[in-house]
Amino acid sequence: xxxxxxxxxxxxxxxxxxxxxxxxxxxxxxxxxxxxxxxxxxxxxxxxxxxxxxxxxxxxxxxxxxxxxxxxxx
Amino acid sequence: xxxxxxxxxxxxxxxxxxxxxxxxxxxxxxxxxxxxxxxxxxxxxxxxxxxxxxxxxxxxxxxxxxxxxxxxxxxxxxxxxxxxxxxxxxxxxxxxxxxxxxxxxxxxxxxxxxxxxxxxxxxxxxxxxxxxxxxxxxxxxxxxx
Numbered sequence: 001x002x003x004x005x006x007x008x009x010x011x012x013x014x015x016x017x018x019x020x021x022x023x024x025x026x027x028x029x030x031x032x033x034x035x036x037x038x039x040x041x042x043x044x045x046x047x048x049x050x051x052x053x054x055x056x057x058x059x060x061x062x063x064x065x066x067x068x069x070x071x072x073x074x
Numbered sequence: 075x076x077x078x079x080x081x082x083x084x085x086x087x088x089x090x091x092x093x094x095x096x097x098x099x100x101x102x103x104x105x106x107x108x109x110x111x112x113x114x115x116x117x118x119x120x121x122x123x124x125x126x127x128x129x130x131x132x133x134x135x136x137x138x139x140x141x142x143x144x145x146x147x148x149x150x151x152x153x154x155x156x157x158x159x160x161x162x163x164x165x166x167x168x169x170x171x172x173x174x175x176x177x178x179x180x181x182x183x184x185x186x187x188x189x190x191x192x193x194x195x196x197x198x199x200x201x202x203x204x205x206x207x208x209x210x211x212x213x214x215x216x217x218x219x
Contacts, residue, residue, distance in 0.1 A: 018171070
């Protein structure tokens with residue numbers, strides 16, 4: 001039996017939203033509970049937006065909007 | 075030729091408002107000649123930091139949007155780095171139009187928090203992550219995609 005999986009689409013292309021490094025909730029959505037950037041095979045983000053997203057997440061971390069590490073890591 | 079920039083400054087939350095205004099005015103003066111006309115200042119207020127910066131748990135976020143000559147940023151960054159009350163500064167060139175509403179994340183200073191007497195479930199934000207002293211040297215100007 002073939003399992004069909006819905007094709008993932010890029011959240012930013014579909015909704016035509018720009019990636020803002022100050023949008024804490026959006027950045028949270030694309031990091032896992034260890035604070036790591038989720039791969040595009042998981043989120044479905046296109047290559048162009050994934051690169052922008054990685055930059056935005058790194059800026060968000062620097063500005064202490066999102067953590068580098070989870071609370072319990074140290 | 076002037077370019078448009080966006081700078082996020084995080085000040086120490088224990089600073090008095092008058093001192094903060096004074097420091098901000100000095101930094102603005104390094105960037106533009108007339109800050110009232112050619113600069114947009116957005117105050118996010120005091121927020122809990124995701125991790126402590128120099129033992130500070132809270133910071134006052136201020137966002138500046140302006141057009142200026144690239145040469146003037148050098149002096150601005152020098153002044154901001156010298157000021158110990160500036161916890162972080164990040165300047166981005168050609169920023170996108172932002173629609174972020176920061177009010178939800180704003181926290182009151184700890185001194186004004188009263189003891190909770192209601193039986194409602196507490197909705198306090200989680201404690202910030204404790205990180206090592208290793209901080210990235212990411213204070214330069216970055217290109218917005």
